Amino acid sequence: MERGTDMRSGQGTGREREPDWQVRRIARRAAQRARRARGCAPGGGPDPVAGPPNALTLLPWLLLGMGALSNIVQGKTPNPWVGVVGLLAFNSLYVTLVFRAFHKEAREAPATRWCLVALGAVTCALALAYGGNWLLFFPLLGLATGAVVRGRRLGPVMFAVTTVAAVVAGRSGGMDTLGIAYGTLLSGMVTAAILALSETVKKLRDTRQELARAAVDQERLRFSRDLHDLLGHTLSVIVVKSEAARRIAPRDMDAALEQVRDIESVGRQALTEIREAVTGYREASLAAELDRARGALTAAGIEPVVRQSGPPLPPQTAALLGWVVREAATNAIRHSGAATCEIELRSSAERAVLVITDDGNGVGSNPPGSGLTGLGERLALAGGTLGSGPAPDRGFRVTAELPVEPTGEEEDGERG
Structure with a gap:
């Protein structure tokens, strides 16, 4: 039985269910902290020692x-x-x-x-x-x-x-x-x-409760963003590859089976990413997202053009730009009807600029969706900006700018 089927039937291995247990443990700890903040005993009743004078x-x-x-x-x-x-x-x-x-x-x-x-x-x-x-x-x-x-x-x-x-x-x-x-x-x-x-x-105590509620809201927002970005991209790729397999199956069964194998691989990778997103461990890799964007755009009949210049980026900056690549490629596949999608990354010691332009017309006249809005909020928290709108000639353009944070080794070198 496949791994994904095991998870749906509730008979997966302990390793597969580990994130659920971690989430439950975090929830129990949060509940205990909330009871202590209200002056309650561990069992849930009032704590006479911790109670305020009256x-x-x-x-x-x-x-x-x-x-x-x-x-x-x-x-x-x-x-x-x-x-x-x-x-x-x-x-x-x-x-x-x-x-x-x-x-x-x-x-x-x-x-x-x-x-x-x-x-x-x-x-x-x-x-x-x-x-x-x-x-x-x-x-x-x-x-x-x-x-x-x-x-x-x-x-x-x-x-x-x-x-x-x-x-x-x-x-x-x-x-x-x-x-x-x-x-x-x-x-x-x-x-x-x-x-x-x-x-x-x-x-x-009231402040601690407010901070706990704010932390819960922030975690809920993080999870909703990750889930939207992960599933939106993955399902788009699955739909595109399924359509490609259906079209070429009557002519070339081997090529159709190759598309089906790609769908299986994408589904397995999506399950892994969702588990990592639940536990908060996932960070989008820019190199991996560029490779996935090439494959997804090619399968959708869109020619990808990727250009990179400048020094390597720190992990945090690369991770944020990886999310932008994923979202922009997904929008180009789902909405634009483009023939070409250009991805250009320019980096320096201070800033990194990512520009993704397609020659379609699908999203140029619509307001930004929840994916681009969430990415804009993420980049703003990191001191960056995200712009989106019609390209000067034709199509749609997404531009992301981020400050380049020094890595730990660079910081140590500067201190030395």
Whole structure:
């Protein structure tokens, strides 16, 4: 059984199916990277360690107010109902601020700033009225300030809050003034730093996802271009040789069989090129494409004229020009109805120019197809240009220009 039949029936060798396994492995790796970028565990569920902080992570710090609540319960607080109202007001404002801090629009709203001012006023009033454990609300005020205030305003605001905490703690007495001031400053700055770092990590993850999507789109575009160029040329050659075999079979069976053998060879080569295109390994060889263009044009009844001048080209430049030769020859065979097709390659140390001209009239009046458009995009990425249109006298002309990239050996010689 032939190799192509084995592939279609799904019973080919492991070597033939190797590109499929490589593609699946690449897809699995991409999916794993995407899950990690979303903060998910390898199994697909959320990763609690990698998850960003949220409002719930700041609520347990309210336990610092347990000392003040204990004083109320034990009757150590004068006017306990005032203390209860103050405690409820503080907790309500604190919870409101930490939940608004994680939404940019709510965080930057004027109502949030007024809530922070009100929290500061309640904290100062409770600390001045009761002192002792009630001074521990200042670190909570610093924490809320660090969660709400961002950017350049954070430094001056935290300095003001720390100064107020030190002054109030110094007037109330009973607790270490320096400890209250240090706790207030540290809680605010550490909270702001952690939240800023979390937002930066989130932006980096979003950027990584965008880059991954861009890479997938670029690979899809590469594959579509390769597939169009490969199949368009190959099928055109197969059609031309099939027509030639049909025409000469009644007169010369041996010549017809030779055309059939050529069709078989072209089909096998196409299968190899498609597998290489799937795995991204294929590069068009300029010499091979020139030979194929000669054979295909001759089989189509078009006389090929190939002229080359200048030094050998680096592999990357030659590969790109090989795609141009393939596409232009395919268009000449399929559309032009030409009798002659001239392929001229001129190269120098700086640039390479490829001009392909036929004397037909098939594509001269039509806009460029997807093949020429894709080639133009490829050459533009390499710093080159691709022009196409009617020739001055008659027919159609494709002109490609590319800068000549130095090879690795030349670069080493220049450095030496």
